[in-house]
Amino acid sequence: MVLRIPPVTQEERTQLLHELSQKQNNSGLKPKERLAIPPQDMPQQDPAVRRSNVSEVAQGYTEEQARIEAMRCLQCRNAPCVQGCPVQINIRDFVGAIAKGEYGKALAIIKESSLLPAVCGRVCPQEVQCQEKCTVGLSLKDVSKAVSIGRLERFVADLDKNGAAAPAVAPTTGKKVAIIGSGPGGIVAAADARRAGHDVTVFEAFHKPGGVMVYGIPEFRLPKAIVRKELETLKKMGVQIITNFIVGRTRTVEQLMKEDGFDAVYIGVGAGLPSFMNIEGESLIGVYSANEYLTRANLMKAYDFGKGADTPIAVSKRVAVVGGGNVAMDSARTALRLGAEKVYLIYRRTEAEMPARVEEVHHAKEEGVEFHLLQNPKRILGDAGSNVTAIECLRYELGEPDASGRRRPVAIPGSEFQMEVDTVIIAIGNLSNPLIRQTTPGLEFNKYGNLVVDEQCRTSMPGVFAGGDIVLGAATVILAMGQGRIAAAAMNEYLAQKQVAGNR
Amino acid sequence: MSHRITGKRQIGEETFWIEVEAPLIAAARRPGQFIILCINSDYSERIPLTIAGADPNKGTIELIWQRMGKTTAELAALNEGDEIANVAGPLGTPTHIDRFGVVVCVGGGIGNAPLLPIATALKQMGNRVISILGARDKSRMILEDRFKEVSDELIVCTDDGSYGRKALVTEPLKEVCGRDSKPGHAFIIGPTPMMKFCCEATRPFGVPTQVSLNTIMIDGTGMCGGCRVEVDGKAKFVCVDGPEFDGHKVNFDLMIKRLGAYKKLELQAYEKYKQHQCRIGLK
Structure with a gap:
């Protein structure tokens, strides 16, 4: 019954959906039939076109595609996908709802667990989370053929154009909560604390809220309008967002709690101190941390320099990006644009070890980013004016596995070679920002400078909770959201107990 | 929270002073710290400016800057009552104020502004403060009167001799360092080449010398690393490790080059801005 060739035209898809729906209504689709449904590709901008614009690359499923893709789901009784999700979204049920065309219901199911479906549908590494566990992918022995849960999540989130009504808020408790950092973890913690009826204020150091979602992740991967919408929802709930407020400098954590009357604090400030390689030439003009490069390009809109925007960025011909994570891919693709x-x-290892999402690696290659694997910079060379002229690299081979279980790259002596470049972007991760550490005695940090928290995201200071990259080191939007949720639950419990104690 | 300008004056050639509402910063700031401002949220750039003074009771801070590019020109075009959308701070590690005995404070041009609160704090701490202020010419000499109030000795010089002594600040600095009552500490703030030569001046006398660096910055909280300088051969972030460093260890030559990283683009933007101002008849 099912078309063998993946349907590509709208007509073919409509036809397929019609057939599948009929079958579904008559006798139901058997697992074997579901497995035979072709996986739906994500419509995307042509690589040659998109490398010169900043519009979103992935265009989103059509309604037909979404329903066809959702019908691939086997509706497993044990729903292994849910176990793969850091915030345990009820994936099986929302996918089931999409298959039936009940999009509003699908979104409501997601929103029970996740506040930012339009964001997560776009930037979650699903292939190592929900989709890795998907029975469809396992049966077809190819994780890339798992049900595209992320794309389905995005589909229903995007239908919600005007933003859902703000979640209900419990009667006011009179307790004040400070959320430090307006990134994904902070947004979730703020929403959950506000839902419990607390008076919530979010403090952001930059002049625009959103954290990594506005300064780091590029427009072509996560349009800023989506983040703005989510922040609007927070405001509708009555959360106050204060920008240009640097906790540790403008006010300290201690001042917030002792003088400003905050009963609980969530620290979600991110990692925020770029690592450099400590090699010769790293201070030359044209060497950027990925943070700086992306912040100039995204938050400060340097792509519009001379057309309104005042923040400049290097005008580059040849760019070397060092690193193999999502941030490296974002930097490389931004440089093209x-x-x-x-x-x-x-990257000093091979593609198999790259921490970046498969899709981002794929997109980067499609757009023409040249991958130089098993290589690593030794030094950066410059001219008399201290401008970058070349990068000297060493070739590597993979040796014995290291602590991370990945085979350790070993330099091949004497393998130095040079590449002519005028810009170098270092995207090898972040250390933890020292501001909170330096200004908050009493908080326990580990030797890497990360905040130490227990399973409930409680720090060593009563009433102070933390999550995201300042705790995890470098992680993802969804992991930060997961911790924001855990922390908010612990915070709500802490405040409830405090309330009871106070009433006695 | 917008920041209203409550006072504005042109205090020298291309040099402007404003008093602006920023109550939290006024309360928290310490000598040596700076702010980052961004005039409009959408397209303006973020620039660091040192805090020249603050009145915690009024909730205002004082900023002084030189008009040298588009953003500083836009800022200069604002008037009392106008608002600046974003002022973040105070940033940077405050100056370590101690009892050094005799201290010499050297300011060059616009550098007098951030130097003033440091000199004031040093005086309050009971130090004997010798201030040396330099400028290209008389029209660029700023804050002399306010330095008079906090200095035990004030030496003023201009490059062209149009005011005070005709000398570069390094000359009187060497003389002061050579006195019997040698300064226990030197604080130097000014254009980068001036700081470089002042550090060379104090080095042979073994006078510990603190400089305050003003590099290109974006966030000012350690996040971007654009402000990095080489100190003692190692990369340091001006925004969180500084802005003050041991001047004898700073690689000034590299810093000067890095400051010019966007010179061409900045010039283009400024030219375009000025032309636009002409066309709409503002100038």
Whole structure:
């Protein structure tokens, strides 16, 4: 019954959906039939076109595609996908609802567990979370053929154009909560604390809220309008967002609690101190941390320099990006969009070890980013004016597995070679920002400078909770959200107990 | 929370002073700290400016800057009553104020502004404060009167001799360092080449010398690393490790080059801005 060739035209898809729906209504689809449904590709901008614009690459499923894709789901009784989700979204049920065309219901199911479906549907590494556990992918022995849960999540989230009504808020408790950092963890913690009826204020150091979602993740992967919408929802709930407020400098955590009357604090400030390689030439003009490069390009809109925006960025011809994570891919693809002719991505292991999402690696390659694997910079060379002229790399081979279980890259002596570049972007991760540490005695940090928390995201200071990259080191939007949720639950419990104690 | 300008004056050639509402910063700031401002949220750039003074009771801070590019020109075009959308701070590690005995404070041009609160705090701490202020010419000499109030000795010089002594600040600095009552500490703030030469001046006398660096910055909280300088061969972030460093260990030559990283683009933007101002008849 089912078309063997993946349907590509709208007509073919409509036809397929019609057949599948009929079957579904008559005798139901058997697992074997579901497995035979072709996986739906994500419509995307042509690589040659998109490398010179900042519009979103992935365009989102059509309604037909979404329903066809959702029908691939086997509706497993044990729903292994849910176990793979850091915030345990009831994936099986929301996918089931999409298959039936009940999109509003699907979104409501997601929103029980996740506040930011439009964001997560776009930036979650689903292939190592929910989709990795998907029975469809396992049966077809290919994780890339798992049900595209992320795309389905995005589909229903995007239908909700005007933003859902703000979640209900419990009667006011009179307790004040400070959320430090307006990134994904902070947004979730703020929403959950507000829902419990607390008076919530979010403090953001930058002049725009959203954290990594506005300064780091590029527009072509996560449109800022989506983040703005989520922040609007927070405001509708009565959460106050204060920008240009640097906790540790403008006010300390101690001042917030002792003088400003905050009963509980959530610290979600992110990692926020870029790592450099400590090699020769790293201070030359044209060497950027990925944080700086992306902040100039995204938050400060340097792509519009001279057309309104006042923040400049290097006008590059040849760019070397060092690193193999999502941030490296974002930097490389941003460099292309800013007009670079050549972008080299230098990574010291192989593609299999890259921490970046498969989709981002794929997109980067499609757009023409050149991958230089098993290579690592030794030094950066410059001219008399201290401008970058070249990068010297060493070739590597993989040796014995290291502590992370990945095979350790070992430099091949004498394998140095140079590549002509005018810009170098270092995307090898972040250390933890020292501001809170330096200004909050009493908080326990580990040797890497990360905040120490228990399973409920409680820090060593009573009433102070933390989550996201400041705790985890470098992680993802969804993991930060997961911790924001855990922390908010613990915070709500803490405040409830405090209330009871206070009433006695 | 917008920041209303409550006072504005042009205090020298291309040099402007404003008093602006920023109650939290006024209360928290310490000598040596700075702010980052962004005039409009959408397209303006973020620039660091040192805090020249603050009145915690009024909830205002004082900023002084030189008009040298588009953003500083836009800022200069604002008037009393106008608002600046974003002022974040106070940023940077405050100056370590101690009893050094005799201290010499050297300010160059616009550098007098951030130097003033430091000199004031040093005086309050009971130090004997010798201030040396330099400028290209008389029209660029700022804050002399306020330095008079906090200095035990004040030496003023200009490059062209149009005011005070005709000398570069390094000359009197060497003389002061060579006195019997040698300064226990030197604080130097000014254009980067001036700070470089002042550090060379104090080095042979073994006078510990603190400089305050003003580099290109975006966030000011350690996040971007754009402000990094080489100190003692290692990369340091001006925004969180500084802005003050041991001047004898700073690689000034590299810093000067890094400051010019966007010179061409900045010039283009400024030219375009000025042309636009002409066309709409503002100038």
